[in-house]
Amino acid sequence: MNATSAHAAPENGALIELRDATKTYGQGPATFLALRGVNLRIDAGEFVAIMGPSGSGKSTAMNILGCLDNPTSGAYLFRGMHVENLTRNQRALLRRYYLGFVFQGFNLLARTTALENVELPLVYRGEPRAARHAKARAALDAVGLRQWEHHTPAELSGGQQQRVAIARAIVTDPTILLADEPTGNLDSQRSHEIMDLLAALNRDRGITVLMVTHEPDMARYAKRVIHFVDGRVDSDHHNGEHS
Amino acid sequence: MFWSSVLLALRAIRRNLLRSFLTILGIVIGVGAVITMVTLGNGATRAVSDQISSLGSNLIMVRPGQRLGPGRDSAGAPRFKASDAEAIAAQIGSIHAVAPVANKGVTVVYAARNWATTVTGSTDAYFTVGNWRLADGRIFTKAEQRAGKAVCVIGATVRKELFGDRPPLGDELRIKNFACEVIGLLQSKGQSAMGMDQDDIIVIPLRTLQRRLTGNQDVNTLMVSAQDSGDTDRIMADLRLLMRERRKIVANEDDNFSILDTRQIAEAMTGTTKVLTLLLGAVAAVSLLVGGIGIMNIMLVSVTERTREIGIRLAIGALEREVLLQFLIEAVALSSLGGVVGITLATLASIGLAKVMQVPYIFDPGINLLSFLFSAAIGVIFGYFPARRAARLDPIDALRHE
Structure with missing residues (x-):
């Protein structure tokens, strides 16, 4: 894994960039074009919301940007490094060292305390026990759940679970935080708390946040909103400037 | 990587105490039953053949009349x-x-x-x-x-x-x-x-x-x-x-007389105990099988949960081989623990029952090893292979697993 090359100075300053990326599922007559040539560039420190109706390709784009999936054609550059040709294991290492994930369904390990859930990415990084504990506690502190560290997901509310998930995503100090409908399972008040938290992480820690949502209320927290329609970027504007 | 996998595996065992306990129980029962039954059967057979050899080796008996076996009534001859x-x-x-x-x-x-x-x-x-x-x-x-x-x-x-x-x-x-x-x-x-x-x-x-x-x-x-x-x-x-x-x-x-040698006497007498040993062994083998099916059920029931867990681990950057190593260690640890407990209990039960039944206790390494390997194989196969399938999925698919 040439993970170090990801540290190389980006050629044009872009943190991540999609160039004419396509993604097809299935074969023959059942072929489905999820992405039909997407060009996208996101710089460090941005807070981007990706919106669009179901089947518009926003989740597919998110999976590719999160190195969970490869585009069928086109290029994906992460800090100027081509990711689209990497193997499964290389993408896993990229996720391990640069990315943090927050999912709609929280995806915490059952019967596992908040602290152990947050520690998990550090275990795979091979961090020693003391450092793991300290970092995990700090991350739980950052999401306001320091006193809940010994509770399991079943003992936490949805909003709390999502905050544990955010703590798990930021415990490694990721370059990018990818959130796939992070408020999809939460009520309005909890959703706003989560969005406040993501905005704060972006503002105070400079973590680039990339979020998929279909709620305009939530997209308003982002600095930039990209709309997907039919596998293409339909509109791309910064909040405040009306196109 | 190995030690972090051991750590993760031990954590998983501790977290899923009930599942781990049931898995171990299945192996303990299977291993314990087979070893106890076969050991006692061997002891009984040995007891019989010991008695016969104490008759004298190379013994030939000549009796009047044609009727064999005990209670012979050779009237007339x-x-x-x-x-x-x-x-x-x-x-x-x-x-x-x-x-x-x-x-x-x-x-x-x-x-x-x-x-x-x-x-x-x-x-x-x-x-x-x-x-x-x-x-x-x-x-x-x-x-x-x-x-x-x-x-x-x-x-x-x-x-x-x-x-x-x-x-x-x-x-x-x-x-x-x-x-x-x-x-x-x-x-x-x-x-x-x-x-x-x-x-x-x-x-x-x-x-x-x-x-x-x-x-x-x-x-x-x-x-x-x-x-x-x-x-x-x-x-x-x-x-x-x-x-x-x-x-x-x-x-x-x-x-109007009959001639029997020790071998024929021995065959007549040990034949019964051998059949009984076989019968006991067969009954015990059924319990080994039932234990195995129990393990299988527990593992298959938890496949959905485990698949999601594997999806989470893969998404946050675990390598496929790290996930596999963790699950393999977990399966081997549980199976070995179950096997050791099963052999220990079987040994204690065999020694105790052998004393009660007045047959010699004979340690049979073959049956110990065989039943241990069988149970361990079930534990490893049903613990490891569903995990392997899950670890080969795309993380997104694994996370979506219903």
Whole structure:
């Protein structure tokens, strides 16, 4: 894994960039074009919301940007490094060292305390026990759940679970935080708390946040909103400037 | 990577205590049942074959009549005579010893005690053929046999019942109407395969028995021991010819006597216990199978949860091989723990039950290893392979697994 090359100075300053990326599922007559040539560039420190109706390709784009999936054609550059040709294991290492994930369904390990859930990415990084504990506690502190560290997901509310998930995503100090409908399972008040938290992480820690949502209320927290329609970027504007 | 996988595996075991416990339980029951059953069965078979070999190796028995087995009733068939034994000794080669045996059930008395037992009349060859060893004293001499002296060699049970703790040698016990000096004490042989007390025995010279107890010249059984077990077939054939000749049986007439060797006696007796061992083993194998199915169910039920867990691990950057190593370690740890606990419990149960059943405890490494490997294989296969399938999924698919 040439993970170090990801540290190389980006050629044009872009943190991540999609160039004419396509993604097809299935074969023959059942072929489905999820992405039909997407060009996208996101710089460090941005807070981007990706919106669009179901089947518009926003989740597919998110999976590719999160190195969970490869585009069928086109290029994906992460800090100027081509990711689209990497193997499964290389993408896993990229996720391990640069990315943090927050999912709609929280995806915490059952019967596992908040602290152990947050520690998990550090275990795979091979961090020693003391450092793991300290970092995990700090991350739980950052999401306001320091006193809940010994509770399991079943003992936490949805909003709390999502905050544990955010703590798990930021415990490694990721370059990018990818959130796939992070408020999809939460009520309005909890959703706003989560969005406040993501905005704060972006503002105070400079973590680039990339979020998929279909709620305009939530997209308003982002600095930039990209709309997907039919596998293409339909509109791309910064909040405040009306196109 | 290895140690972090061990750490993760141990955490997973601790987190899923119920699942881990049920997995271990399935293996414990399977391993424990099979090992206990087979060990006890082996012990029982050994007990029977020990008793038979204590009869004397290379033993051949000649009896009047054609009916085999215990409780033989050879009414009608002429008995043997002491001269038959002499003829066998003189005319058949490769024979170690020949003992003519006659019995009589009587009550023997010593002081105020009496004891109902069977008195055996034979020659000194009886002790050779029957593989008896003296604990004390001596056996009777040729002269005593010829003279029909009132001397006897007694077994441990008779000694205990009549003499208690007193030394029996030199004392006289009364058999029916004559007094008989105790000249020897036999070493204990314990219970026979058929559950009979072999130490409940009094041996006197054949002639003494014939004169003083039975009043005839009959011999019930001829016991022959071969020098070499390889010769028994030939000796048995020779014996048959000789006995037919001596008993004047014409060419197309059936034998009015039967010849059995230790192997045939052993086969008849161990056959039953072997079948029982097999039966017990089969029953235990079913419990091993049920334990295996239990493990399988527990593992398959948790596949959905485990698939999602694997999805999470992959998404946050775990490598496929790290996830696999974790699940493999988990499966091996649980299976080994279950196997060790199962073997321990089975050993304790086998030793205890063997004592209760009065059979020897025999450690059988083969069955221990086999049942351990079988259970461990089930644990590993059903713990590891669903995990392997999940780890090969795309993380997104694994996360979406319903």
